[in-house]
Amino acid sequence: MKKKNIAMTGNFIVMVLLILGVAAYYILKWAFKLLCLITAVIVRAVRNAVKKYRRKKAKKDISDVPFVDTELNIEETSTAPAEVSREKLGLFDKRIYDGLFRPLIRERGEAYCSDGKIRDLKKTGTHYSCIVKGTADYNVELSFGDNNKIVSMSCTCPYYTERKQNCKHIYALLYKVKCGENKQKIIAEINRQIKGCKTMIKNAECYLEKNKQHFPSSTVKEFKRYSRLYGLNVQDYEKIRFGNLSEEILLRRLNSLFAVSFELRQKIKRTLSEEIAESDTVAPEACDLSENRDGLMTGIAGLMVFDELMTDCSDEKDNSYDEKLEAEMNSYCLEDWQKDLVRNGSYDVRSFDEEELEEDDYYFEDDDYYSDDDE
Numbered sequence: 044m045k046k047k048n049i050a051m052t053g054n055f056i057v058m059v060l061l062i063l064g065v066a067a068y069y070i071l072k073w074a075f076k077l078l079c080l081i082t083a084v085i086v087r088a089v090r091n092a093v094k095k096y097r098r099k100k101a102k103k104d105i106s107d108v109p110f111v112d113t114e115l116n117i118e119e120t121s122t123a124p125a126e127v128s129r130e131k132l133g134l135f136d137k138r139i140y141d142g143l144f145r146p147l148i149r150e151r152g153e154a155y156c157s158d159g160k161i162r163d164l165k166k167t168g169t170h171y172s173c174i175v176k177g178t179a180d181y182n183v184e185l186s187f188g189d190n191n192k193i194v195s196m197s198c199t200c201p202y203y204t205e206r207k208q209n210c211k212h213i214y215a216l217l218y219k220v221k222c223g224e225n226k227q228k229i230i231a232e233i234n235r236q237i238k239g240c241k242t243m244i245k246n247a248e249c250y251l252e253k254n255k256q257h258f259p260s261s262t263v264k265e266f267k268r269y270s271r272l273y274g275l276n277v278q279d280y281e282k283i284r285f286g287n288l289s290e291e292i293l294l295r296r297l298n299s300l301f302a303v304s305f306e307l308r309q310k311i312k313r314t315l316s317e318e319i320a321e322s323d324t325v326a327p328e329a330c331d332l333s334e335n336r337d338g339l340m341t342g343i344a345g346l347m348v349f350d351e352l353m354t355d356c357s358d359e360k361d362n363s364y365d366e367k368l369e370a371e372m373n374s375y376c377l378e379d380w381q382k383d384l385v386r387n388g389s390y391d392v393r394s395f396d397e398e399e400l401e402e403d404d405y406y407f408e409d410d411d412y413y414s415d416d417d418e
Contacts, residue, residue, distance in 0.1 A: 095378075143193070144214045152214025161219050171220055175212040183216045193217075244270055 144152070155161070155175060164173040169187040174180050181200045188194035197203065202210045248270060255263050372382050 143209050148209065148211050149214055151211040153218050155211060155215035156218045156222070161215055164216075164219065171216060173216050173219075175215055177212065181212050183212050185213060185216050185220065 155177075160176040162174045162176060164171065170184070171186070172182070172184045175183050175198075177200070179200075181198055183198045184196065185193065186195045196209065196213050198210050198212045200210050200212055202208060203213070247266070251263060251266055368385070369382075372385055377385065
């Protein structure tokens with residue numbers, strides 16, 4: 044009897060241990076899955092935070108606007124990046140291409156092209172194909188017909204295949220094709236812009252030199268720094284233009300032409316108007332530069348040149364502070380460059396939110412066009 048009880052007790056203990064072992068297995072399995080899920084959420088949040096930081100840093104260090112843009116004209120503001128009009132150079136038929144691609148898609152496509160994410164570009168007649176590097180490698184094709192019109196396009200990304208909407212990968216290929224076809228025209232236009240801007244800088248320096256006794260030394264110092272940075276960027280461009288570099292590197296480098304500090308520009312602008320106006324009042328005879336036939340004839344002309352030189356492109360528009368608009372933009376968590384476009388009337392507050400949500404349903408990590416790696 045004792046042996047039977049001992050056997051039953053042993054069996055019971057074995058069953059209990061077996062049940063506990065199975066329970067422990069499933070508990071550990073569920074805990075591991077939960078840990079993986081939490082880790083994935085944390086990694087995604089960190090990745091998005093890093094992307095946001097890189098975007099802001101890149102926009103601050105390089106430029107606020109891509110070099111191909113319809114809104115800016117470098118003749119009106121020599122502190123802006125070098126701008127080339129789509130219509131003027133024939134890069135894009137605005138009525139056709141802008142109707143096919145939404146503003147946010149165009150901006151992201153241009154960034155993809157500038158960041159060298161297009162690989163294995165092939166051309167057969169008027170048909171182009173390539174691979175665009177993103178979250179995955181996407182095969183993109185584009186064909187043109189008469190009058191440079193798009194007759195067919197395709198991409199293997201989910202946004203195009205499932206939503207049937209034209210994606211940033213297609214626009215990146217279109218952008219690269221058009222920039223490549225017009226490379227010499229772009230270079231010629233930028234050379235013309237460089238010549239005009241250098242003359243403007245020289246004239247402004249002449250005015251400041253002849254009137255420096257009426258300006259704080261800090262103003263003279265800051266402007267000389269601006270002039271030096273401007274000159275260095277021009278030299279960079281010339282080295283790249285005449286160097287044995289690929290078209291891709293050349294077009295990418297055009298993005299950073301004249302990329303002087305935005306803060307420096309604003310700092311100079313805040314003080315110059317008052318100081319120049321006071322200088323003209325105190326010593327108008329010192330401002331007479333009639334011997335200089337390059338542009339600065341009087342102190343008033345000097346003021347106008349400085350105003351052009353230091354005025355941001357958006358200043359021609361009404362930038363009055365709208366508390367309601369600012370609050371609405373903050374509620375949508377718009378970035379600074381998006382807020383500028385809304386203030387200028389180019390976009391509605393909801394435009395970015397809706398467009399980003401639609402595409403980011405498929406690309407929550409395909410946005411990293413300022414990544415250090417090639418994905």
